[in-house]
Amino acid sequence: MSLPSLRAPLLALLSLTAAHALLLHPPPPHRRCPPPSMADAAAGATESSAAHGLRSSLPLREPCNVVLTHTNADFDSLAAAVALAKLWRLQRPSMPTHVVLPRGANPLAARFLAYHKHLFPIRGFSTINPEEVQMIGVCDTQTRDRLGPAAAWLENATHIAVFDHHEYASTDLEPDELLVEPVGSTTTLLVEKLKASAPPPEHVHRAGWRGTP
Numbered sequence: 001m002s003l004p005s006l007r008a009p010l011l012a013l014l015s016l017t018a019a020h021a022l023l024l025h026p027p028p029p030h031r032r033c034p035p036p037s038m039a040d041a042a043a044g045a046t047e048s049s050a051a052h053g054l055r056s057s058l059p060l061r062e063p064c065n066v067v068l069t070h071t072n073a074d075f076d077s078l079a080a081a082v083a084l085a086k087l088w089r090l091q092r093p094s095m096p097t098h099v100v101l102p103r104g105a106n107p108l109a110a111r112f113l114a115y116h117k118h119l120f121p122i123r124g125f126s127t128i129n130p131e132e133v134q135m136i137g138v139c140d141t142q143t144r145d146r147l148g149p150a151a152a153w154l155e156n157a158t159h160i161a162v163f164d165h166h167e168y169a170s171t172d173l174e175p176d177e178l179l180v181e182p183v184g185s186t187t188t189l190l191v192e193k194l195k196a197s198a199p200p201p202e203h204v205h206r207a208g209w210r211g212t213p
């Protein structure tokens with residue numbers, strides 16, 4: 001992947017990180033997650049911290065929505081999936097929405113996740129109970145063969161939503177909701193949707209820009 005094609009989704013992902021940390025769920029200072037140690041980084045850990053590893057290994061015994069990246073996830077698929085999960089969490093707070101990478105991430109995205117995975121609602125594939133999956137979102141692809149083992153979950157989904165920017169691709173996912181526009185990244189589509197549903201400015205002030213340098 002060339003650097004220019006990487007930059008837009010990477011910036012979007014970083015701004016989503018900031019939005020997540022500051023705007024929607026401002027954490028009190030004493031509960032901030034510590035940054036991963038250099039030892040974690042040196043080990044190339046894909047599980048970012050012991051706490052996160054514990055959380056993501058708990059089996060899920062409750063109905064949930066799932067947003068999927070494609071296999072070998074890149075930054076666009078990842079950022080778009082995080083944005084869609086955030087949107088669904090805002091719109092449907094009664095049920096958790098998890099992001100799942102059906103078959104790993106590319107080396108750059110994996111390295112990013114080694115440091116920052118704990119900031120996102122990402123669950124391991126094997127922690128999802130297929131029978132509990134309700135809505136499924138798919139970001140940056142429209143075909144079953146890019147969903148790896150997660151394609152089987154489509155069978156019983158209550159709603160399938162597909163977001164992609166590959167205009168000339170065709171879909172075999174039988175979506176209930178399909179948004180394909182020839183923009184630079186799938187993340188663009190989702191960030192636009194997220195911005196349209198963002199809380200009004202007064203709420204943002206109350207929620208925690210206070211104290212930001």
Ligand SMILES: *[C@@H]1O[C@H](CO)[C@@H](O)[C@H](O)[C@H]1NC(C)=O
Pocket residue numbers: 130131152153155156
């Ligand atoms: C879908 O539902 C059927 C009937 O309840 C069940 O047999 C099957 O295992 C389910 N498939 C998945 C992937 O959960």
